[in-house]
Amino acid sequence: MLSKKTQYAFRALSYLAENYGKGPLLISTISVAKKIPLKFLENILNELKKADLLESKKGKGGGYSLRVSPRNINLATVIRVINGPIALLPCVSLNFYEKCEDCNEENCGLRKMMTITRDATLKILEKKTLNDIVLAAI
């Protein structure tokens, strides 16, 4: 399951996606509009910025905005930044790989099943974008 933090991230990003091209939005604006605790959101947006998904501007007229078009930010990227691995096992993760103890990867049946699962999941998450979220919301 995605953490609450990740859900907040998606809500904030969706809002930024809706307002793409209209200049930056304040943390406080997003916080109120999407009912996300202000200081927690501050944190989240900062992380998304460090991951190059957002850009920010300080001082009057400042705020956060998407660095690129919502069409070019896929869901897998967002999840990896805030939530971590998408695969169900560390030894199957593409971006957060860790060797598992006491298991020969070559002949681990579970690993093979989880690789297939990961591929099926990624096929969706890497294709769907923030734009799809906005469009799907009636």
Added chain:
Amino acid sequence: MLSKKTQYAFRALSYLAENYGKGPLLISTISVAKKIPLKFLENILNELKKADLLESKKGKGGGYSLRVSPRNINLATVIRVINGPIALLPCVSLNFYEKCEDCNEENCGLRKMMTITRDATLKILEKKTLNDIVLAAI
């Protein structure tokens, strides 16, 4: 990601699947063979039994065995019993559904994307069985 407990569960179940039809296995046997902490494993096997995946017998000659053929135990079932929901959001879960606050489900774009993702994941996890794990382990 699956918890360590769930990984232990899969290891134990794979071992039981390999030995299906040969009578019950002791907790201690599985513990040694699969390097799983004994008392923790005791716990796990008991949960799997309560979920009707295993049957047990006490006293000499006792132990645990699969209640049905490894072909008839799919991975989604195991994950749900030990790990919990498979969906990425509570409001998208079939077996652990919870309403999400501040989100109209009908027009929630994120929810729609996560539903598609869940379906893709389940299509694999509900089809693959313990038998597939054993067979895939060259």
Added chain:
DNA sequence: TAACAACCTACCAAAATAGTAGGGAATAAT
């Protein structure tokens, strides 16, 4: 130089995870 707004460091409470401890209850062999 004031106001504004993001940034940074540090802290904290609650929940989940990964176990451990120790005895109780059922079963089988003697």
Added chain:
DNA sequence: ATTATTCCCTACTATTTTGGTAGGTTGTTA
């Protein structure tokens, strides 16, 4: 009947993760 065997049950504990909060710092604009 008694003993050995084996699963069953309740409770506890340490560590990590999650979900925040507090308060000051730095950069920007007017």
